[in-house]
Amino acid sequence: MEYTRGLFLGEDAAVLETDVTIVGAGAAGLMCASTAGNRGRRVLLLDHANKAGKKILMSGGGRCNFTNLYTEPAHFLSHNPHFCKSALARYTQWDFIEQVNRHGIAYHEKKLGQLFCDHKASDILAMLLDECTRAGVDLRLNTGIERIDKREGGYRLTTHAGLVDCTSLVIATGGLSIPTLGASGFGYQVAQQFGHSLLPTRAGLVPFTITDQLKAMCTELSGTAVEDCQVSCNGQSFRENILFTHRGLSGPAILQISSYWQPGDRLEIDLLPHLDVPLWLRTQQGERPNAELKTLLGELFTRKMANLLAEHWFVSKPMKHYAAAELDAIAERLTAWQVLPSGTEGYRTAEVTLGGVDTREVSSKTMESQKSPGLYFIGEVLDVTGHLGGFNFQWAWASGYAAGQCV
């Protein structure tokens, strides 16, 4: 047998024979590849992009929020909420942190258990690639897949670089967000080809667009953040900052709630969750009767925002001229602001894709298809989506590891 770049050519010299072929060299694919390689499996890792792990490089504003200290199943959305539990328990945030420590990568907790690299996201990618090299993984970029056929004991892939046979085929092609970073619907097509059901996909962790009368205010306030807000929709609430943009609303609290939002839903935003606003207004009226409302709001928000709120929402006058009912209405507006987004910015800017391959047809222990033995799905292509804060990478590491242990 001829030996080529770590893999054996079979009886038919035109076919590359592997134990495991992984399609998608992103977070999940890289983790799965090194895990399987370390078990002595002959692993081929294919990607159609010219670089592995492009999303890792872009993540966390270039510093990669690679995991979260408080990872637990409650931080994930899925039609099958129990599915993620087994993999998350068997490869935890502590396991990934141990690997990061072993590679001497400096990191810090930014807030809420979110761990970021001190230097660059490329530290994490370099670590994963190093682990793959040590495990003997054969990584081939710029390699698209034309077709996949099931054959005796495995699968045959027709790729742009030739034919590949494998016993185990792992689909790690991610979701639809940010097509310019290599995203494609390939994983969903493969799932359907082998009889899997798909759950409707939509953009998650994504800014909202606003087109009603609020648009003018958003545009004027573009770039302004409100540090501590509570945003609620469909029984879920997130407390973090929000950011006004030219197109609408963004910031962590908005991105989080976007994963729970459906077209037509209203958001309720408490701009001052840390304050008893009715009490504060009454106290101000008693202590500073001649102060104008917009002056007082300027002590809670930026001056520009206070002026705009006074202009768009309230008639600003000295506090002593407000009746009790008017103060109640002001408090209501500030603490239960109703916003009707016209939509989201979509996959162009979304961090994740909700929905995808239905996990009820996949083993939660091994990530193996229950429809087609030897076929595996890992990472974001599955209907498992994390909250903002490092949870999506932790899912990629955990599901990649789970499959890597048994492919």
Ligand SMILES: Cc1cc2nc3c(=O)[nH]c(=O)nc-3n(C[C@H](O)[C@H](O)[C@H](O)COP(=O)(O)OP(=O)(O)OC[C@H]3O[C@@H](n4cnc5c(N)ncnc54)[C@H](O)[C@@H]3O)c2cc1C
């Ligand atoms: C801008 C941005 C910032 C983010 N920041 C964070 C963060 O800080 N923390 C966090 O936890 N999550 C973050 N995420 C989410 C996180 O990046 C994803 O959840 C994670 O990368 C999913 O891993 P994956 O391996 O399943 O898919 P991906 O990482 O998307 O990898 C899929 C791979 O498959 C390849 N591929 C696709 N189609 C084909 C095909 N047809 N043939 C061959 N190869 C193909 C792609 O080129 C890609 O390399 C961010 C996402 C974005 C877009």
